[in-house]
Amino acid sequence: MTTIDDTSTAGPSAVVPHATPVLQARGLVKTFGRVVGLDGVDLALYPGEVLAIIGDNGAGKSTLVKCLTGAEVPDQGEILLDGEKVHFKRPQDARAAGIETVYQTLAVSPSLDIASNLFLGREVRRPGFLGKVLRLTDQAGMRESARRELRELGISTLQDVTVPVENLSGGQRQAVAVARAAAFGSKVVVLDEPTAALGVRESGQVLELVRTLRDRGIPVIIISHNMPHVFEIADRIHVQRLGRCAATITPQSHSMTEAVAIMTGAAQA
Template sequence: MTEPPLLALRGISKRFGAVQALKDVELEVHRGEVVALLGDNGAGKSTLVRIIAGVVTADQGVIEWEGQAVQIRTPRAARHLGIATVYQNLALCDGLDVAENLYLGREQRRPGALGRLLRLMDKGGMRREARRQLDAMGIRVPDMRTPVASLSAGQRQTVAISRALLGDPKAVLLDEPTASLGVQQAGHVLDLVDELREHGVGVILISHNMGDVKALADRAAVLRLGCNNGFFHVPTTPQDRIISSIIGVTSSP
């Protein structure tokens, strides 16, 4: 019996006032699969990601998780299911160190009265646990006590992705993960995405870089003006055919 998709969107629509941001959008992501979500500016990619991440709620349509219809009305609900999101702006706090950023919003308290009554954070425990999980994923980061403000763009991107991976998510949404990086730094991020696939994680990759898409993606879903405009098997589809779908030269039902 065929396993259902890890994540499936069925007929998703969203309107902001007079603007129809999404209309009857379909998307599927399976375990261990990288799906590139492509489209020009204003195509609806960010809105779709925010719906999956629980930041906004769809007006119509169904979200299925592991074959069951679910409601994702808050980011907490998305995280509870196992969905992690890395936004293009990274949402890091420069004044905090690496470990504090990794556990931002889910800080661990010290055991006993110090944590229960005084609500003191267990910084040592967070650093050790973060290092253990990152080492298991093969992710290299500097000293956990290093302030994020002192990191390079590539290191900051790594910290943002690492934060998403804490808790062993089943699906990860990456919004332009290599947009501001140099060649070497971008290569490391691409290696991380490949590592996620090897661990059975479903990945949605938003990117304007067709080189990244061809190097990583198994399938591509193209949005245009808020609607599906093509699904492609990336390894066997010519790049110019995908680009034609993005810019509207060709269309698919």
């Protein structure tokens, strides 16, 4: 029952087994006092795939993602981005390296408009004296880029980028958050429970958006409790249990019931 079979080191069982992982973690250990959050986790994210991370509460999903996105610094182990070792001390480091995270608590500013939210924290200045000396931002340019980005992502319901985000529905806000993560040439997009607060149709829109990201070549890590969503969207599923990777499965190789069994320790992969 309690034996943990770590299969992820052998490489993924599907999709693109020969490519170099975009993002890879080896032997990540993270302890909080006497509590072991991560106990030697390996993870690999390959180009053009959607990797879901599932696991029971306390299995280490959040800690794993926090280590990958710079919100926590692992005690041991290494993280490789495009095969190169990286050390993230802060979330900004991971973002600068191209790992964008959409947090469960949407990091959008409700009273700012859509365009301002897309560019929040990396505003574009106007060229010449106005931008360099007076530090004025290029409003028109940012709005145009925002429109283009949303159109390319197929978010047709967001026509007017000057609308404050608080006037949007939950799904649209999630779409803004995802669009922001995808907008700046990012290498990896991490979504933490993107459908947790959404209704059926809005969840569908967000999952569609995830597919669009993947089709544009951006690999996505998605953390979710929602098994139907995970099985609908994921190419591979990383099952986290007791601080380790219990198995890496695919929606084809295992059923939902089997996945839950691995997650709870009732079965092995």
